[in-house]
Amino acid sequence: MSANAQDNTKWDLKKCVEYAINNNISVRQADIQARVSSILLKESRLQQIPSLNFSGNHGFQFGRSLDYTTNTYSDANAIYQQFGLNTQVNLFNWNSQRNNIKANDLSSQADEVAVDKAKNDIALNVARQYLLVLLDIEQANVTDIQLKQSQAQLSNTQKQVDAGALPELNAAELAAQVARDSANLMSAQTTIEVDKLTLKGLINLPADAPFDLEVPPVDQIPVDNILEISPAEVFNMAMHTQPQIKVNSLRLDAAQKSYKAAVGRQYPTISAFGQLGSRFFSPYKLTGTELLGIFPNENIYVMNGTEKLPVYSPVTGYTTTKRNFWGLWDGYGAQLKNNFGQSFGIGLSVPIFNGWSARANIERAKMDIRNKELIVEQDTLKLKQDIYTAFNQARGSFQTFNARQKEVATAERSFGLATKRYEIGVMQTIEWLTNQANLYNARINLLIAQFDYVFKMKVLEFYKGQGIKL
Known part of the structure; x- marks a missing residue:
């Protein structure tokens, strides 16, 4: 995705979300955790097969030591080598190992679903910030329109002042308004850049990378009809589509399997073992008779x-x-052959007293199950509360949006009448500016209400499992 950072094409919401999913640090961390869980699962599965280990050592003995060739002690300094191959496998452990594998499997699945949750979270955050930047752009456009209105009115008024038809105060008041509108426009443009930087940070895009956003008309963004949505139905859908709910369920199942594994570890374990080994011993000096x-x-x-x-x-x-160095190795092969030994058998391990660790593990597993149950209950309640809150907020935003539309219509009509009266000289400049400010504020409030309504509806679509799209 690094090529996108230098791509001059415009960034729409889909492109932003895709880039974030591939580059956001939180998503990448969740993916790493999923891989770690997969490694743990693989390790626990392979522990079912027999272990096989080779050991070998080479050493020097000084002073009194055991001569392995004669099985007697001597004071001769010597070199020695030992080799061993051993294997062991659990035959029966009350399904403790099997339940542990199931627990790791469920935990691995939970961490994989947690990656989807991280992707959903970043998608929702990106959508929120993306819409905020779009709102900033629309607010800047409204501010620019106001500035042009003020400049046009100043130009007309200045002509009338120059002709002696209007006092110079009228032009001065309009000039002050032009200055205020210019400052407001610069502030709006700064807000756009700041919020763009925040959006870049969310998707992990370099701050100096080109970043030109696609700006769809807000009134063309498709949204569901709030009057046709039931929060209860949205909640039922969310219970089957939201990754967090599935993550909690899988982790609860994993905790239950871990409990069974802990119970199994308090009982005897039967295992099989086998060993192969040989050794070599050679003293530095040989003693004899002549x-x-x-x-x-x-x-x-x-x-x-x-x-x-x-x-x-x-x-x-x-x-x-x-003996010299090469002489030390005389009879090497014969010794290894003669000293070669094998053993195999069945082992029984019975835990009798281990500092209460086995019982403590069982009690901890019980508490972990209870904790996971509380997490399921807490997140389910929170999900329901969030959905009903989002629904009520969306409904409130819809009502506010309708009210703001009426407010804008009224303000536009009032401003139109005020402009006509001002142009024929029956209205003071300050009164005209008040009407202009009322229209500006009404348009800004309408934009805020409209974008707020769109985002609230997108949140409901998100809970329904429809994803985030404009």
């Missing part, structure tokens, strides 16, 4: 008559061989 020679033993002899014959015995000594 033959030093065969020597006569002075203490042992054999008598041959009177002759002593010596007995020869082998003489051995202890040796210590320091």
